Amino acid sequence: MLFLPLLLSLLSISDGYVTHRTELRGLSQSQSGNYLTTSELWFNQTLDHFSPYDHHQFAQRYYEFLDYFQMPDGPIFLKICGESACNGITNDYISVLAKKFGAAVVSLEHRYYGKSSPFTSLTTENLKYLSSKQALFDLAAFRQFYQDSISSKFNKSNKENPWFVFGVSYSGALSAWFRLKFPHLTCGSLASSAVVQAIYEFPEFDRQIGDSAGAECKAALQEITQLVEQRLPSEGKALKAQFGAAELDVDGDFFYFLADAAVTAFQYGNPDKVCSPIVEAKKAGKDLVDAYAKYIKDYFLGTFGERPQTYDQKHLKKTALTEESGSRLWWFQVCTEVAYFQVAPSNDSIRLSKVDTRYHLDLCKNVFGQGIYPDVDATNLYYGGNKTAGSKIIFTNGSQDPWRHASKQTSSQDMPSYIISCYNCGHGTDMRGCPQSPLSLEGNAEKCTTPDAVHKVRQQIIENMDLWLSECHDPLRRSI
Template structure:
């Protein structure tokens, strides 16, 4: 594996006005014994905090250091904002980890949040960003876990997404550098780089690391623990899609189950009404959905996702209530579904209908607004597929969205030589029979992706399913609904908050055991 040359261009915001490291460490070493000896401790949790008499001493130390006294040990958590931080940092990453000769580097974006970090020995969460631009570290339940465990958080943007491009375009030739193997090697190189930053700052050789991810990033988290067990102590895989699947009718079967019989019947009626409407006046129907010029396959893929993503992300009532009412009243189901799609799927959920058009995803520019869609199609067309096809019986999805539709898309985008190597992917990582250790898998009961995940525990691989009406994709971190993610992963809007909170408590307890947490909450 070729070695990367790294640089660290921007300091953590809390370090912007810090004095030299040697001065900080010298003063802290002199005062640390006083802080420990005179601290007030809780016998129940062994939480040590400074006694009031020491506040003056701490203030004097802070004055000497030129920092706020509270910044020495009191975190400054953002508890009500969408992101904990959006301050970008950059890392010089190897373009091709598996080339026998050096082929250069590219700049990869990352973020850091250390408000809760128990220096110097606290653990570090490596948050893996998946198949979309990484705009920062979200303020979800991971922040709560970091506070409970005294952990720092760093997040790495996935190559070929956002602003982290190792190639000048997204042509098929350039996308040869986009694979799960390259992404895992990126994580390994970044983890070692950032450990070096921590070692230099705090004088420790190694911190404990925990990889974290949701969905495809959840799969990467589990795979990272499998392939690089010496670099991460444990992994959290939320809705982690670890099983590559060529044909995935189980996705729609779960949507029908999660929607319930009345809503499923209404959705089938809506699909049938739209199919009839397209036959009668194709151009008008597609234009009203903002899908001008779409093929029938593309249009009905959009229609299927408009329903499925509401279930997937914890909005079953927003989808089902108007459709069931219209179906019961004998109303026009095509018009009802159009109204729902415009008002909720587009406006409230923020989905772009143009991203479903093949001609738009064909664009090879890294500046295209559909660049992420194209790159994810490459990963589906080469490694994982997850092709959502209509089930044979009782399908909500149009039968026009079949396996051939997906394979034709792959050829249109990338040429005849591309075919999803799902068997090779499952051999590489094990699929649901993954043989890693210390990976915690979590899923929502209503999430269609749970059928590509691991929802049954095995040796040293705990797995739990959160049971509730709106428990969908990444519920344990995002709360309910899952889109948009709730601040601190608030579970109060979940149908059964206790079911979510119980899984979270089990994850926390398991992590503490794996990490063998012994240190005090008050550590400088």
């Protein structure tokens, strides 16, 4: 999962709850077209949707984009924000769909992330309201609030607008789960790269990286892991510093960092960024560790903008609310609900086998305290995992994306599933185009190695949306 830098405003606190925020105006990225809007709006959200007596609220940030809205009866697209700050409505393929369907686009920041935190201290106790279940009720409450405001504005007393929900990755799972749990509030959902199956041990993740890399690149990555493991006992800090990660005192954190650096290239549609330099170095007899360290500094830490402290358990234990809190927040969700423990396969692994289930469980205990562990059985029991019994949900996945093995990859009744196959089709290809990072405006697919594969799936998305939205418009055709 990608953690983006969080942008925090000034806080005014009462009894530990955030009651007001000073708005920061549009971000510079909007000027280059990366966002449809960055103008912040605010909604008073219930802190605990499951308590009959706790009525605390917090300020939750959202955005609206109305340029294509066919007032007053056009559809409303709810674009779910996930496990990072939500600084606006991204100008990806949703802008194309909004223009086609005459839709308004609204987007709600996930509780606790970015500026939408109920607390300034992120202690484990204060994180007890951070869950997918609470987030789904946030979306439902916001949907009702926004529909009421539209109805009031246009004097629509009985007729609601048709809603459609979108999400990618964890927010893709939320999109599917929203349709599952609140089918009366949306005409359908797009669940792009949706990680709906909570997985305790996830070796399929690493296997997919090997398959995506191909034989030569995979062999080079495996050799790099072996060389670093051999050198680390004697070279220690100097070796970690070579990768720009001297602060990672725990060796497991360091090896997790090394593995994720390669994952990022495949996950986000840039496989040649990692494969080309290390394969060339291997053929030329050069030091593979040097080549990989250069890739990490130039691309993973440089162009991509990742930070080693995201992997540092000392950093993850910090409870003060800062711009860097997103990694602690997502690890809490990992350690309580979904796991996705990326462990090495029993053979032919790329990542070091020492980064195992015990490493992850120890991290959860060290960062959040005794008794914190992911109850994946309960999560899958509640949502159905990849065997969900929902309806009118579109599942999409990129062929090179390791996260697709936590998604729903087979079609079932009223829930089509599509795999977009190409060399650089990764995480959220249908919405983001290629590469998936950095942003391709309007989700441009022309840099995908097989653009037609993307166009074909997008056409199927449009056909399903067209049908389901029409059924919402016409009560006689509507079926939940």
